Amino acid sequence: MNVRPERDFNVDELLDLYASVGWTSYTGSPDVLTKAIANSSFVVAARDQGGTLIGLARGLSDDASVFYLQDIIVRPEHQRHGIGRQLLTACLERYRHVRQKVLLTDDDESQRLFYESFGYVRTVDFEDAPLNAYVRFDS
Ligand SMILES: CC(C)(COP(=O)(O)OP(=O)(O)OC[C@H]1O[C@@H](n2cnc3c(N)ncnc32)[C@H](O)[C@@H]1OP(=O)(O)O)[C@@H](O)C(=O)NCCC(=O)NCCS
Numbered sequence: 001m002n003v004r005p006e007r008d009f010n011v012d013e014l015l016d017l018y019a020s021v022g023w024t025s026y027t028g029s030p031d032v033l034t035k036a037i038a039n040s041s042f043v044v045a046a047r048d049q050g051g052t053l054i055g056l057a058r059g060l061s062d063d064a065s066v067f068y069l070q071d072i073i074v075r076p077e078h079q080r081h082g083i084g085r086q087l088l089t090a091c092l093e094r095y096r097h098v099r100q101k102v103l104l105t106d107d108d109e110s111q112r113l114f115y116e117s118f119g120y121v122r123t124v125d126f127e128d129a130p131l132n133a134y135v136r137f138d139s
Helices: 011-020 030-038 083-094 109-116
Strands: 002-005 042-047 053-061 066-074 100-103
Touching: 002 083, 011 030, 011 053, 011 066, 042 083, 053 083, 066 083
Parallel strands: 066 100
Antiparallel strands: 002 042, 042 053, 053 066
């Protein structure tokens, strides 16, 4: 298994990876997924020895003040083997000079444990100052 930044993906392997975790908002729009990957600031991929895409993380950043982690995915059969940790570590190392790191994710206990193990704190639990996160979804 290797984890490294990548730019060129086959759309079918992306669709297969995103479908493996049920992310239909992406798999229903292959053009959006392709453009989202191409226009991300940073994309890191995990591949097995045969070259199959088994994980991916991508984010957006101004490379100065903020890094948004947008997607992190590991194929279900490869989860809990440290691949997600390697993918997120690669992102955090790439943007180690950036102070503010944010993300939006499902209200799920395993996600909370995963992100908290990297030092992310839910805004409701943030103690230094009152914080809220806002989001708007347009269809
Ligand atoms: C979230 C995700 C990327 C984690 O990837 P992973 O390869 O399974 O994670 P790792 O094996 O590197 O786990 C790192 C640590 O996170 C925590 N963690 C991860 N998954 C967990 C779970 N299901 N339950 C409890 N803790 C968990 C643990 O502390 C773990 O360390 P440990 O295994 O030594 O205890 C993966 O579960 C996934 O792809 N989920 C579906 C897609 C998704 O929801 N992505 C996040 C939204 S953007």
